[in-house]
Amino acid sequence: MVELRALGDDALTVALDELPASLTARAEALRALGLFEEVVPGLSSLTVSFDPLRLPREEAMSRLSEALSRPAPTQGTDPRHHRLAIRYGGEAGPDLEAVAQTLRLSEDEVVARHGAATHKVALIGFMPGFAYLDGAGNLPAARLSRPRPRVAAGSVGLAGGRTGLYALQSPGGWPLIGRVSVPLWGADGPLLRAGDTVSFEAS
Amino acid sequence: MIEILSPGLQTSVQAEPRAGLRHQGLASGGPADPLSHALANALVGNPPGAPALEATLSGMALRFLADTAFALAGAPCEARLGETAVPDHETLQAQAGQVLTLSPPRLGCRTYLAIAGGLEGQTAFGSRSTDLRAGFGGHEGRALREGDRLATGPAAPLEARVTPEALRQPFLHRWTLRATLGPEWDRLSPESQGALFASGWTAGRDSDRTGVRLDGDTVTLAENAEMDSAATLPGTVQCPGGGAPILLLPDCGTTGGYPRAARVIRADRHLLGQIRPGDDVRLLEWSEEDAVRVLDEKTALLRGWLGTGFALR
Numbered sequence: 217m218v219e220l221r222a223l224g225d226d227a228l229t230v231a232l233d234e235l236p237a238s239l240t241a242r243a244e245a246l247r248a249l250g251l252f253e254e255v256v257p258g259l260s261s262l263t264v265s266f267d268p269l270r271l272p273r274e275e276a277m278s279r280l281s282e283a284l285s286r287p288a289p290t291q292g293t294d295p296r297h298h299r300l301a302i303r304y305g306g307e308a309g310p311d312l313e314a315v316a317q318t319l320r321l322s323e324d325e326v327v328a329r330h331g332a333a334t335h336k337v338a339l340i341g342f343m344p345g346f347a348y349l350d351g352a353g354n355l356p357a358a359r360l361s362r363p364r365p366r367v368a369a370g371s372v373g374l375a376g377g378r379t380g381l382y383a384l385q386s387p388g389g390w391p392l393i394g395r396v397s398v399p400l401w402g403a404d405g406p407l408l409r410a411g412d413t414v415s416f417e418a419s
Numbered sequence: 420m421i422e423i424l425s426p427g428l429q430t431s432v433q434a435e436p437r438a439g440l441r442h443q444g445l446a447s448g449g450p451a452d453p454l455s456h457a458l459a460n461a462l463v464g465n466p467p468g469a470p471a472l473e474a475t476l477s478g479m480a481l482r483f484l485a486d487t488a489f490a491l492a493g494a495p496c497e498a499r500l501g502e503t504a505v506p507d508h509e510t511l512q513a514q515a516g517q518v519l520t521l522s523p524p525r526l527g528c529r530t531y532l533a534i535a536g537g538l539e540g541q542t543a544f545g546s547r548s549t550d551l552r553a554g555f556g557g558h559e560g561r562a563l564r565e566g567d568r569l570a571t572g573p574a575a576p577l578e579a580r581v582t583p584e585a586l587r588q589p590f591l592h593r594w595t596l597r598a599t600l601g602p603e604w605d606r607l608s609p610e611s612q613g614a615l616f617a618s619g620w621t622a623g624r625d626s627d628r629t630g631v632r633l634d635g636d637t638v639t640l641a642e643n644a645e646m647d648s649a650a651t652l653p654g655t656v657q658c659p660g661g662g663a664p665i666l667l668l669p670d671c672g673t674t675g676g677y678p679r680a681a682r683v684i685r686a687d688r689h690l691l692g693q694i695r696p697g698d699d700v701r702l703l704e705w706s707e708e709d710a711v712r713v714l715d716e717k718t719a720l721l722r723g724w725l726g727t728g729f730a731l732r
Binding site: 221222223224225226227229243247253254255256257258259260261262263265267268269272273339340341342343344345346348383384385386387405406 | 730
């Protein structure tokens with residue numbers, strides 16, 4: 217029995233201790249019901265919103281409970297592995313040197329550690345297509361004290377043991393260690409989905 | 420077509436919000452006060468979500484380059500067409516070459532200028548609203564600048580209308596927002612739980628389309644455990660431990676790691692866009708059931724004037 221909590225009169229949230237790929241699959245299945253305005257996974261939760269004048273709250277709750285009582289769907293949601301060509305440092309990664317210094321490593325060491333890891337997409341959120349990747353736990357860099365007003369699309373940031381990928385140009389507070397060339401955003405939205413894995417290949 | 424002479428602090432094209440894309444990190448956007456936006460549009464025969472200008476806090480000035488019907492709603496400000504004072508909440512007619520000047524409003528935060536036929540603007544991810552943070556949609560994804568020219572859509576002849584008094588929002592320096600308890604309400608200390616709905620808060624200086632900071636008592640959490648990032652929605656009251664609560668507005672990010680202590684009810688969210696830095700803000704605890712009742716009543720009242728295509732969200 218899942219515990220639904222209200223987030224206002226027109227949204228419900230539920231804590232779910234499931235892997236990102238599973239949360240993504242559940243979210244897709246919920247969206248396919250055509251009942252909810254938004255279906256947004258968190259790191260360990262799902263939130264749905266709806267118009268309570270069209271979908272009464274009681275019905276929203278029962279439909280959501282019912283969907284969540286079933287095991288997470290697996291169909292059509294196989295996580296994909298992405299190998300992304302990346303340029304580390306220089307103009308593409310202007311903070312690599314500073315990050316290396318704060319971690320007391322050489323730049324080559326930072327690049328080696330980051331490149332050797334298999335990163336997992338934990339969450340797409342905060343900004344359009346922005347992806348939070350787990351897997352850089354051995355590189356606990358800190359966020360910039362002053363965010364940049366403009367970060368190029370494809371920029372790769374590193375903070376708190378996570379990699380952040382900027383799909384679109386935007387302001388950004390993560391120190392930048394490199395940039396990927398493949399577009400992270402296309403006609404169908406973000407390239408990456410929660411649950412996918414990523415490896416970076418220095419070019 | 421219109422030409423911007425003086426853009427003011429932040430004037431942007433806003434339209435129907437982006438829908439159903441928050442899971443991709445796309446903010447909902449749209450007008451910060453969608454009710455005033457819709458009222459302005461209704462006066463010029465536009466559908467509620469038609470692109471219109473949202474002017475923030477300061478004045479602005481523009482020139483009409485063609486004969487145009489237009490209307491104003493939202494934060495009340497002195498408006499002049501040429502030398503003549505013009506009222507808000509009425510269909511107005513401008514002739515080619517005339518200059519419209521809006522003075523800074525003394526109450527409220529955002530004034531909407533709708534033009535018959537709507538403003539043309541770039542559609543991005545299903546909406547013509549400007550996403551100022553991400554830089555797309557509306558007019559080149561940015562706030563307007565001096566010299567910008569914006570085309571307007573074709574307009575059918577229309578009869579002059581006046582917004583009924585009952586639908587006009589009163590503007591004061593204080594706002595009372597009904598809000599329900601949020602999923603992480605329990606994370607607040609008992610003192611902060613008490614204070615959230617009992618205190619008078621002051622809207623912070625650096626409030627913008629992403630949120631209004633509530634200055635006053637600092638929030639303390641019952642426990643300091645970090646929370647996993649979870650979905651946020653406009654109207655959410657985020658409570659960072661050791662900091663000020665933040666009322667999220669339509670341009671807020673889609674996820675956050677701060678406790679979601681409360682959420683402004685759907686029927687009251689249009690008020691958020693009118694909270695001005697320095698205004699007094701109070702939160703009134705409300706139940707979800709009562710919130711839906713209020714939404715039902717308010718929507719029925721507004722649809723009588725705005726049509727069935729209008730919805731509060």
